[in-house]
Amino acid sequence: MENIIGLLVALPLLGAAVLLCGGRRLDRTGHWLGTILAASSFVVGAVLFADMLGRSGDDRTLHQFLFSWIPVGGFRADVAFQLDQLSMTFVLLITGVGTLIHIYSIGYMEHDERRRRFFGYLNLFLAAMVLLVIADNYLLLYVGWEGVGLASYLLIGFWQHKPSAATAAKKAFIVNRVGDMGLSIAIMLMFTTFGTFAFGPVLKSAGDASEGTLTAIGLMLLLAACGKSAQVPLQSWLGDAMEGPTPVSALIHAATMVTAGVYLITRSGAIFNGAPDAQLAVVTVGAVTLLFGAIVGCAKDDIKKALAGSTMSQIGYMILAAGLGPIGYVFAIMHLVTHGFFKAGLFLGAGSVMHGMNDEVDMRKFGGLRKYMPITYVTFGLGYLAIIGFPGLSGFWSKDKIIEAAFAKGGTEGWILGAAALLGAAITAYYMTRVMLLTFFGEKRWQPTPSPDEPSAEPAADSAGGGEMPHPHESPKSMTVPMIVLAFGSVFAGGLFSLNDSFLHWLEPVTGHSHGHSPLSALTVTLATMAVLVVGVAIAWAQYGRKPVPVTAPRGSLLTRAARRDLLQDDFNHVALVTPGQYLTRGLVYLDHSVVDGVVNGTAAAFGGLSGRMRKLQNGYARSYAVSMFGGAAILIAATLLMRAV
Amino acid sequence: MNPVNYLYLAALLFSIGAAGVLIRRNAIVVFMCVELMLNACNLAFVTFSRMHGNLDGQIIAFFTMVVAAAEVVVGLAIIVMIFRSRHSASVDDASLMKL
Amino acid sequence: MSTAVDVHNLWTMAADPVEKIPAPHIEYAQLSPTLIVIGVALVGVLVEAFLPRRSRYYVQLLLTVVALAAGFAAVVGLAAGGFGGAKAHVAAMGALAVDGPALFLQGTILLVGLVAVFTFAERRLDPAAHGNRVDSFAAQAASAPGSAGEQAAVKAGFTTTEVFPILLFAIGGMLVFPAANDLLTLFIALEVFSLPLYVLCALARRQRLLSQESAVKYFLLGAFSSAFLLFGIALLYGYAGTVSYAGIANVVEGRPGSVNGALAGTMGNDVLLLIGGAMLLMGLLFKVGAVPFHMWTPDVYQGAPTPVTGFMAAATKVAAFGALLRLLYVVLPGLRWDWRPVMWGVAIVTMLVGAIVAITQTDVKRLLAYSSIAHAGFILAGVIATTQDGISSVLFYLLAYSFVTLGAFAVVTLVRDAGGEATHLSKWAGLGRRSPLVAAVFAIFLLAFAGIPLTSGFAGKFAVFKAAAEGGAGPLVVVGVISSAIAAFFYIRVIVLMFFSEPKPEGPSVAVPSPLTMTAIALGVAVTLVLGVVPQYFLDLAGQASTFVR
């Protein structure tokens, strides 16, 4: 059975290769090929899943060794796969959601002449992402890790003619590189500590290593996770990443890739368990980010950016959970999966809206769309309910568990984290309600948009007249069907998982699990969550439900304005990194030219000058030559005598 | 009389000759100074010959004279030639080539 | 036994009323190279006197070539006869040494002379004047430039065929110079090869003024230096009571043949020895062109007719270094600790000054002059080694260097414009575009000068530096290396000029030479490459030839 694991990667990779090298002759059929390969990868996953269920909880782990990749001295990296419950969960999520989004894209990208390329990239992404989760050692994981980075780079910048898109893509890649630095350093540490970086041995003998080392490794892994999962302080790229086509945002920047960090930390649980300080760092990052993202989400008028903020904050939850250790791992993954469903759904919904509104993204120019695109409205609504944690829907189950676990951490930490999680829940409710209201309720605030041929880089430009009024309409089947499927997921997944803790038992063999003793009873927590939820929704309704919404955003409070600018994240980076960096490089360029090179040219010039002065002695007068000879003779004689003297 | 004095005289003549070469402009005079130096050498040779009581020095002196004569032949020829082409026997005028 | 004493005996016997005069014992066979050359030179003079003008050129050329070839054959014969090694000894009653270094250097000089003759005899480069092919020598040296007399001479198609015998005299002197085994012979040889050179310098057909000026400078300074040399000889004679190398050496090492009172007196007086030695060195260093006795070099090289320059640059160095070697290794080895440091200084200064001043030169011939100064420095480094290797490396270097130099100057004669040879560097711009072959050849010579591997220059440089390093002169090697780096700069500059800069429309043209010059250049290239790629045979030769007889 394990021999087919490779196919999970191979199929989409094949697709990518064919589509990218195939040339124009594939333009008409390419997207189908891509979709089929993605789907078949999912089928393989399903088969493996079935097979896995067939076996008992402890020997569900499959291994496949392909070939020895880099063997040098004690350093051996193999191309080998490990498929256990954790990987399996991801495989299904990735290939499943991935396939849906392929289908969705068929419709969404219909009018793009580079659709073939788009599907090629999507397949590439699938391959890399699957590789990431089924690798059996950190180096191979690293390959997938950077692979998804590349795919995300290509897809964010897919509309390269938009400078904003190109910049966003570059930014995403570079910020991710900072994280990757962490990962590679972590791998080196593992190598120098354990002499290997394969999951099996490393995690087994993690206990033997000194806590200091483990902490170091943990922190480096956290850095990596921050980069990939857009956690503070490396979160700045996610917002801009929304420049990419919406399906991309749905698949990569909501459902799958950005959750890789969570996978990494959960996978390395053994290491973190031995490094409390590292764990503390993790939970801190998680808590901060979940609030950070939520606040940003409140202020954005661009629907996708709002959702991006929410993604950030939801992943914050997961990271927080993962940081809690065995108490949290399972719930982190569980929330990850449910989030995968509803966030993907929400994004697809947003995409569908934009599709109907001539790629308008400013929610202030939506409003009252529920009549015009019912399916979108319903699916989006379900996703909305799921994310704010409406009782019974997916989000409720997973998020609630995380908040519980946070409290269960115990001590002041526990209280702080719990409080943060609760607050986050409230804000989530607020900004999601806001999105909902602005988009589907209230009166129409549609604006004429410039004709599509010139891309709407930033919404501000659109209000300047011209163009034709949008005619909102429901999207084609190829787009709505995936949305419906995902809606189902967002409604039932959570319940399904929580049904006599099936998900817990499923993952426990891999992640392990321990019940912390929470200071508050589960019921209390749930009630508290409900309470803050209601509050959040209420405030949002009070602001955007009752009174009409201005088309142009009011100046807003200091916080609002800061939040609109991602809480000044970019400004900070600019001041702290970019500007100094530019000065540094300029300085160095100058230095290189004038000093390093100057020394060389200077020496040459010096010799030239010396030469010029010395040749003056050659003044053409025979008598002066005679003088020099005479003097020379004198010196010669003197020297000889001197030599004898001394 | 102590032969060493002749050596001092020789040295003196040699120095005078050398000084002349360095100071005088006229090619002929310069050349004469060189001859003077050669003769200083001769004096030295003879003196040493006397001191050592062998005749080598004296014979060398004869050779030197011959050589000097030969030098005169060539030297005067050249000097005359350059004098004819630039109507000046000044060494300093012949300084086209420099630097 | 020293010459002078024997001569003296003859002398006194002649005074007796005995009629038979015992002739001094002279090994004619072993002196044959010199004798042949001198002899033919005399014949050449007669030819000038008795043959009609038009036939002289060919006769002279033939004679000279034959003489040099025969001389070389004689040298080879002697070497084959073992005079280079086992049978090496002092001939002509102590006047001349017949040993390895002498033969090697004489062979080199003769070859150089042979090649030089080809360039002397070149008659295709200058446009024919009044239908007569002309070479690079004045029609009638005696007539003032531009004067009616000269025009008449040119019209009459006069040519100075005297250059050939003069050249032979010079070569004759040079053959004796490195073989001279007593100071008197040394001095005579010096004059014998210097005086002809003074004359040759003055004979340029174009730019007579420069030519004459160079002659005057060379002559005056040369005479000046030989006066010093002579005084040095006098002092050494005074010190040792003899002028034979062996004799002096013995005295210096404190074991004279017989000590009389006077000798005892002077022997103690090292000042005589030291000053004398220093002045002697100065005389030789002048010929070598070592700083600070180098200043004549650029002017003379520039002013003299290019073939003469080439010959001087090559042959004079060979002869002078030969004499220097013999002096330092045979006469003054006992004084090593006195002269070595001094020569260190001279070598260092010479290398640096030569290389640095050359950077800003704008005239090819002056450039090569300074480069020759720098090379003198390199060779001095080998001389200082005072080891067997030192000698052989110097011999090898001289062989390699002399042919590169000849070739380079031969190429210079080819690049001409209306005013004769176009020696100003600016005129060489883009030469590589117009005539790649000539430029390439010159580039090869320049690279050899710069000591780029696979050229003879590199092999030679490596040999001398290696010898110097082994002789404990490491710092000298470092300085040498640095100055070669500096020197590289201006060789490269010329190459850049030739290949990378656009040719000037009014630039010079490259004259198509006769087979004579072609042979000269071809030989230069061949030797440069052979000595660069497979130097072993010649290294062995130099190695075998590296023991002085005493």
Added chain:
Amino acid sequence: MSFPLLTATAVVPALGAIATAAVPAAKRTAAKWLALLFSLATLALAALVAVRFEPGGDRYQLTESRSWIADFGVRYELGVDGIAVALIALTAVLVPFVILAGWHDADPLEGKEPNRRWRPTQGFFALILMVEAMVVISFEATDVFLFYIFFEAMLIPMYFLIGGFGDRAHAAGDDEAAKQRSYAAVKFLLYNLAGGLIMLAAVIGLFVVTSDQLGSGTFSLQEIVRARGAGELTMDATTERLLFLGFFFAFAVKAPLWPLHTWLPNAMGESTAPVAVLITAVVDKVGTFAMLRFCLQLFPEASKWATPVIVVLALISIIYGALLAVGQRDIKRLVAYASISHFGFIVLGIFAMTTQGQSGATLYMVNHGISTAALMLVAGFLISRRGSRLIADYGGVQKVAPVLAGTFLVGGLATLSLPGLAPFVSEFLVLVGTFSRYPAAGIVATLGIVLAALYVLVLYQRTMTGPVKESVRAMPDLRIRELAVVGPLIALLLVLGVYPKPLTDIVNPAVQQTMSDVHQKDPKPELEAAK
């Protein structure tokens, strides 16, 4: 003695050079094909060398040994170890692509039909082959002097390639271009000549040492290493250090290592793309190769003594080169500075003195060669289309020439060593190797990968994306010939990135040898050490 395969591998391109140069002026195309043919023949021979080489076998294989210059103790000794094989293969693989890429670079300009004697085209290809010959033999030489000779001699053809042939259209105009070219060429030559002459002093020193102690001076690497091992040859610390410095200086210039790097940007900037590739991908490798083969083996103690300083210099090169690459306005200079950064990695790997580091360094030499070739050649195609090297003159090329842009991107990604492409393997090995001995250095070096991403992606963004600039609107996409150049290179990058094992198998034994020569062992993992 069996068929002298190594000699043949070096002689064939040399003959090719002569043959090509001999082709008459009119038959330009014939000359090109001739050159290509000979380069392919060389490739075949190199392949044969790789096949005949047994990874498990002796240290040096296919050896040849003849007496050459006895007086200098010089022998004509050839022999290859794994490292040499890898680099010879690299050279032999790259040169045909270089020739193919430079197909029209040396054609006479329109209207400027050269005279009968001046044949730039023939010269161009002849010089390329001559460089190949000399590079190959210096990889094969196991006699220090023999190596030195060609190490120096290869400067001359290189010099003419740089100074004689430049980009077609130059922003600064032809005269200015010529001036800058010859400046670059002279700078290249003098820099390397100076290095070489310093090395010459050291070579002589080595001879003196050996002749003092072994009776007769020798330059034979094996002989010297053997003698040192047997204790017959000992150097006092000072001597060894001085000699080491003499050698290292030359190699550091060639490599080039900060602060001796300034010739590279000029040389690569002014020369045509193929020549730039020849410089950075082939010729410079001789420097790093020589560090590995000569510095470490001849002067193990001194190498260890110098390591700290060299590591620091390497780190500076990495960061400094990358930062300057970010700051460049000129595509080719950018690539040049990127190369400086990469050479920093190579040197770092060599002097980390771990198997990972040194194997990594060797692989790095190969991979950097290929990746830079890919990037630089595509850049060359781009430049030849627009006639400008300035980044600012491009924009939106992706839209008009997608294939060109795609290949450019792949080359760029290889340069920033993306996993899955060859350079990643080597770079990571170097990092791990360094980290396991000098953790701090390892971490600093890792910064390099971020900066690499920066300069590559900025370059790609500025040139390829965004709205299409008027100046590039009519730009044609890659032609067949150009695809034939880039395609195989990219394929190589992928293959070596996914399955480098064949290469590592060849290289590892040699590296193990070197490690034992310098008496170094890999540091043990913490846990094992604890036990």
